[in-house]
Amino acid sequence: MTGAGPGDGSGDGAVTGVGGPDGIRGIVGDDAPPSVRHTGNEAERVARSALTQILEPGDEKGGRWLREFGAQGLLSLLTAGAYEKGALPGATERRVTGLRARAAGVVPGERLDAIRALGGRFVIPGDTEWPTQLDDLGDARPVGLWVRGRPDLRAWALRSVAVVGARACTPYGAHVSGSLATGLAERGWVVVSGAAFGVDGAAHRGALAAGGATIAVLACGVDVAYPPGHLELIKRIAQQGLVIGELPPGDHPTPSRFVLRNRVIAALSRGTVVVEAEHRSGSLVTARRAQQLGRLTMGVPGPVTSGLSAGVHELLRGEAVLVTDAAEVIELVGDMGDLAPERTGPVLPRDLLDPGSRQVLEALPAQRVAITGSEVARRAAVPDDDALGRLYELHSLGFVERCGEGWKLTTGAIRGSNARRGGA
Template sequence: MLSAFAQAAAFGQRLVVPGDAAWPSQLDDLGPHAPAALWVRGDPGVLATADRSAALVGSRASSGYGELVTAQLAGGLVDRGLAIVSGGAYGIDGTAHRAALASAGTTIAVLAGGLDRFYPAGNDELLQRVAQTACVVAEAPCGTPPTRWRFLARNRLIAALATATVVVEAGARSGSINTAGHAATLGRPLGAVPGPVTSGGSAGCHRLLRDYGAAPVERAEDVLELVDGPQPEQPALSGMTADEERVLDALSSRAARGVDELAVRTGLAPGDVSASLALLELGAQLAARGSGWVRAT
């Protein structure tokens, strides 16, 4: 045990236990299956932000469709003040973390092995950034390899830590279905993103929608409703076109976004984005900041 603490100190880790100010109390909902402690690399205080968060999980062998939807969801959610929780893996997990960081948001990675060596190695740079801006956590001490059963055990922490869990893309036997099962057992809201019926990579999502009562998720607002409950209907914005609504929805109130980024987020041509920005600026819906625009507050 002393060697574990010595190794942890060498990597700037802290051990957080129940009763500490940084302990995320939602983990207590796991009852006898709650972790005895968490190793944290980064700022343990960030764990408090998980009391309003969404877990975005899915296949490691993600498609372009799955990655696009994940990026749009993560960016839209951090713009609305939510933290993003995921597992640091390739595919959907990594995309969720990257999109949250790109939008200057908070993202927490929950790993299966010890934090002295980030896994997967190909995501080391990404996980270093997560640790620098927020935190990476694990139940296992330094020197513990990530085994299959540890991944399954890790999934319960993701489900318990987040307010709601959304499976973006998953095959019929994906580990993300295991995470969804933990969320359902805990009574946490569960969502799934529909995909092409011809894609085996969305078979797990369709199963969750069909057999387990998962809510269909298409936009960040759908996830926000899972986290905060049904929202009162907003009156239609007078005179605003569909393109303008899409551009306004893609804007952040904190991070300035340029035409090219907004084109990717909205699926509109850059010329159409520019035209909508001009009209929105005239209507005082946004403000120019540097080389981009932000939503008016």
């Protein structure tokens, strides 16, 4: 893998600033020439851009044809005046007719002009900016990716985590996803999501609020704001991060495109975190595809009574790993030594006592009934002199008090004992 730089027409007045985490910000210079980012054959780029208008995302047969005939060869087969039967292996006559009808309305290179007018670019396999982890999708890998935003896609994807979840999430889900994204961004990780309502939107906003890096993977053209209510959010992501998609400018989403978009999110990132998802959820599709690709899959638990957490809990019963914050996510996807802090309860004053003093202290009745030093020694199974010495030490520390000839616990010692046992 090699480094990369800014691309062809990668910025206009609306797309400014690189943003991103430490170690990624500044990798590419704003004035780097287009050739730094786009090194592939331009005829290949034109052909692939046209094919994104003809083939649906994730079309494995189309990917097979693309692999066998090359982009220019496949485009020629679909646009030639006459078509030889059987030229496309495994394609029915009806399929060929449909594809050729689509191809008839395509003007090669037209959408490349459209993306350049937006200040964006079209990235294809062979470019230095191409994220090679997408090749793990085999014949289902994208034909190419339409990109808005200045940062280098490959460099950002190398250190990215997907945060996905329910559109109709609860306040708990929105809070957790936003906090996770903020924590990841503050630690130099790129947050990938789908720009949908709910968890996706909260994740993008959490990363942006931290001044960090985020990538929105759309199921439509990168110039189409979907959902429309996220118009301003998508604009901000294009300015501070990256907006990418498989479909050319102007194309609108369909239900199947949303599902197929999820495979790109899964393949692009080192791991996927699911925050709230029902049993039937596109987020679970993303998580399961991530598992198939050998990526880490993580889930944030929720109330067992919540249907919006039922899908996550099902994942956690399988191969997914339970996480509760950014540190735990990074421990899984990060480098050796990126460990989450050890989780411990509060340290109480009595926890600092040596074993002998603690043994004497525990011999005193919890009801604050005074007993003699000899009785304390008997209960603690220690000599009288040892018990008496320990009692005076505990008295100086505020754990016990004298009551005539006897000893009893102080009120503070009772509270500490209850706290240690989990009481009120």
